[in-house]
Amino acid sequence: MQSLRRRLPSIPHPSPPLRRNFVDARIPWVRDRALDHVVEKEKCLLPFLSLKDHFLSSSRPPPHSLPLSSITPLKSELSLPCRAVEFVRLFPSAFSESLPSPPLPPVPEIRPTEELLSLHEEELQAVATSQSDVADRLLKLLMLSPSRRLPLRLVERLRWDLGLPRDFVSSVLPKYPDYFCTSPSKSKHGELDLEVVFYRRDLAVSSMESYAKRTGEYKMGSPLAFPLHFSRNFKLDKKVRNWLDQWQKLPYLSPYESGSHLKPKSDLTEKWVVAVFHEALSLLIGKKTEKTNLVLLGEKLGLPPGFKRAILQHPGIFYVSNKLRTETVVLREGYRRHLLVEKHPVMDVRYRYVHLMHKGKSSGIRGEKKKTASVGEETDGVFHDLDVEDREFDDYGDDEEEEDDDEEESDDDEYGDVKVCDSVVKGVARSHSVGREMNVRQRRVRFAS
Numbered sequence: 001m002q003s004l005r006r007r008l009p010s011i012p013h014p015s016p017p018l019r020r021n022f023v024d025a026r027i028p029w030v031r032d033r034a035l036d037h038v039v040e041k042e043k044c045l046l047p048f049l050s051l052k053d054h055f056l057s058s059s060r061p062p063p064h065s066l067p068l069s070s071i072t073p074l075k076s077e078l079s080l081p082c083r084a085v086e087f088v089r090l091f092p093s094a095f096s097e098s099l100p101s102p103p104l105p106p107v108p109e110i111r112p113t114e115e116l117l118s119l120h121e122e123e124l125q126a127v128a129t130s131q132s133d134v135a136d137r138l139l140k141l142l143m144l145s146p147s148r149r150l151p152l153r154l155v156e157r158l159r160w161d162l163g164l165p166r167d168f169v170s171s172v173l174p175k176y177p178d179y180f181c182t183s184p185s186k187s188k189h190g191e192l193d194l195e196v197v198f199y200r201r202d203l204a205v206s207s208m209e210s211y212a213k214r215t216g217e218y219k220m221g222s223p224l225a226f227p228l229h230f231s232r233n234f235k236l237d238k239k240v241r242n243w244l245d246q247w248q249k250l251p252y253l254s255p256y257e258s259g260s261h262l263k264p265k266s267d268l269t270e271k272w273v274v275a276v277f278h279e280a281l282s283l284l285i286g287k288k289t290e291k292t293n294l295v296l297l298g299e300k301l302g303l304p305p306g307f308k309r310a311i312l313q314h315p316g317i318f319y320v321s322n323k324l325r326t327e328t329v330v331l332r333e334g335y336r337r338h339l340l341v342e343k344h345p346v347m348d349v350r351y352r353y354v355h356l357m358h359k360g361k362s363s364g365i366r367g368e369k370k371k372t373a374s375v376g377e378e379t380d381g382v383f384h385d386l387d388v389e390d391r392e393f394d395d396y397g398d399d400e401e402e403e404d405d406d407e408e409e410s411d412d413d414e415y416g417d418v419k420v421c422d423s424v425v426k427g428v429a430r431s432h433s434v435g436r437e438m439n440v441r442q443r444r445v446r447f448a449s
Contacts, residue, residue: 027236027240027312027313027315028234028235028315029312029315029320030230030231030232030233030234030315031231032231032232032319032321034335034337034338035319035321035330035332035335035338036321036323037338038288038321038330038335038338039288039321039323039324039328039330040323040324041354042350042354043324044081044087044357045350045353045354045357046079046160047078047079047080047081047087048091048094048353048357049353050078050079050080051071051074051078051080051084051087051088052094052112052116052120053166054074054078055095055110055111055112056112056117056120063111063112064111064112064117065109065110065111066109066110066111067107067108067109067110068085068088068097068107068108068109068110069107071084071085071088071110072084072085088110090357091356091357092360093113093115093116093356093357093359093360094112094113094115094116094356094357095110095111095112095113095116096110096111096112096113097109097110098111115356116356119349119352119353119356122349122352123346123349123353126345126346126348126349127163127165127346129345130163130344130345130346131172131175133344134162134163134164134172134285134346135172135175135176135179136203137162137163137283137284137285138155138162138164138172138179138180139176139179139180139196139200139203140203140204140279140283141155141158141162141280141283142180142194142195142196143196143199143200143203143204143256144255144256144276144279144280144301145300145301145302146258146260146301146302148195148196148199149183149193149194149195149196150193150194150297150300151185151187151188151191151192151193151194151300152169152182152191152192152193152194153191154293154296154297154300155194157293157296158284158289158293158297161284161285161286161288161289161293162283162284162285163285163344163346163347169182173194177197178197178198179196179197179198180194180195180196180197181194181195181197182194182195183195204254204256205254205256206254206255206256206275206278206279206282207278207279207282208224208226208252208275208278208279209224209252209254212224220254221251221252221253222251222252223248223249223250223251223252224252225248225249226248226274226278226314226316226317226333227317227332227333228316228317228332229316229332229333230315230316231315231319234315244316246267247267247270247271250267250268250271251268252271252275253268253271253272253275254275255272255275255276255278255279255280256279259272259273259304260302262304264304264305265304265306269304270310270313273298273303273304273307273310274310274314274317276298276301276303277294277298277310277311277318277329278317278331278333280294280297281294281318281329281330281331281334282331282334285344285346285347286340286344286347287330287331287333287334287335287340288328288329288330288331288334289328289329290326290327290328290329291311291320291326291327291328291329292326292327294311294329295308311329316332317331317332317333318330318331318332319332
C-alpha cells in the first residue's frame with residue numbers, strides 16, 4: 001500500500017484566487033494641519049463669489065451699486081452663512097459702503113471696489129482660456145462610468161470642484177456637441193443625464209498611468225504603487241504595513257476599465273476602487289471634494305458594496321478633513337504641505353480672492369466679532385475660523401508640543417469660546433482681587449497717618 005502511494009503522481013493544486021487578507025485592524029486618523037488649512041482657507045469663498053456675481057450681473061450697469069436694503073433678502077438665494085448686511089461688511093476691501101448725495105434719501109449703497117472688479121476680469125479670462133481643459137476633465141469623469149453617463153444633478157454638485165462656470169449648461173456644453181449631450185434619465189423620471197457622445201480613447205489614461213509612462217516603461221496591467229504621504233506621528237501596525245506592501249504590488253487596473261469581473265471583497269477589487277477615487281480626485285482642479293460627492297459618484301459608477309471603506313482605510317492616499325463642519329476628502333498626492341503641486345489657472349484666481357477677502361479687515365471688525373461671540377450670537381459659529389490668513393506655513397509639523405496641543409483641540413473648534421470665556425472670567429476675578437487689596441492698603445495707610 002505504501003509502495004502504491006509512492007507510485008501515484010502528485011496532482012498539482014491550482015493557485016488560490018486573490019482573496020482579501022487584510023488584517024482587521026483600526027486604521028488611526030491623525031490630523032494634518034496643512035491639509036486642514038487647505039480646506040479651511042476657502043471658507044465663505046463660494047457665497048462670496050455668488051454675491052460678487054450678483055453685483056456684477058450684466059443687467060446692472062457700472063458702478064454696479066445696490067442699496068443695502070435690496071441685499072437683505074438674498075441670504076437664502078446666495079447661500080450666505082449669515083445676514084447679507086453682516087456678510088458684506090466683513091470684506092471692506094471687496095465691497096464699499098457709501099451714502100448717496102442729497103436730495104436722494106440717505107440709504108446706504110454697496111458697490112464692488114476697483115480691486116474686486118479687476119480680479120473679476122482676470123477670473124473671466126482664466127475661465128475662458130481653460131475652458132477646453134475643463135471640458136476634457138468633465139469628459140473623462142463621464143468616461144469613468146460604465147454607462148458613459150451621469151445625472152446632471154450630480155455634475156452640478158461637482159461644478160465648483162471641476163472649475164465649471166455657474167452657467168456651464170448653456171455656456172460650455174453647447175460648444176462641445178461632439179463631447180456631451182443631455183438625455184432623459186433612465187433612473188429618475190423628469191430628470192436629465194449628461195451623456196458621452198464620443199469616447200476618446202486617448203483620454204482614457206489615468207494620472208497614475210500617465211506618470212508611469214513619463215518616468216519609465218509601463219505595460220498595461222503591470223503593478224503600480226500609489227504614492228503614500230502620511231501625517232506626522234502616524235503609525236501603522238506591523239501586520240497592516242506588511243499587508244499594504246503586498247497590496248501595492250498587485251496589478252493596477254485602469255479606472256476606465258470595467259471591474260465587474262473582479263471578485264467582491266478582494267484586495268484587487270479594493271485597489272481598483274482606490275484607483276477610481278484617485279482618478280476622480282485628480283480630475284478636480286482643487287484635488288478635493290466633499291465626501292458626500294464622492295459617495296454619490298461611487299454609487300453612480302456602480303462600485304461594489306462597501307466602497308466607502310476604501311477612503312478611510314488608505315490614509316496615505318486620501319485625507320479626510322473635518323473642518324467647516326463637513327467631511328472633505330483631499331488627495332494627498334496633489335499637495336505639498338498646503339500648496340497645490342499643479343495649480344490650475346482658476347484655482348490661482350480663487351486663492352487671490354481669498355487674499356482679497358482677508359485684506360483690509362480692520363481690528364474693529366474682529367473686535368466686534370469677539371464681542372458677539374461672548375454673547376453667543378449666530379455669527380460666531382459662521383466666522384469663527386474666517387481669520388485664516390493667506391501665509392506660508394513653513395513650520396508644519398516642526399513643533400511637537402504645538403502638534404500635541406492641536407490634537408487635543410476639537411476638530412471644528414466648538415470649545416474655543418469656552419476657553420476664551422474662562423480666561424475672561426479669571427481675568428475679571430484677578431482684577432477684583434487686586435482692587436480689593438488696593439482698597440485695604442489705602443485704608444491701612446489712612447489709619448496709620
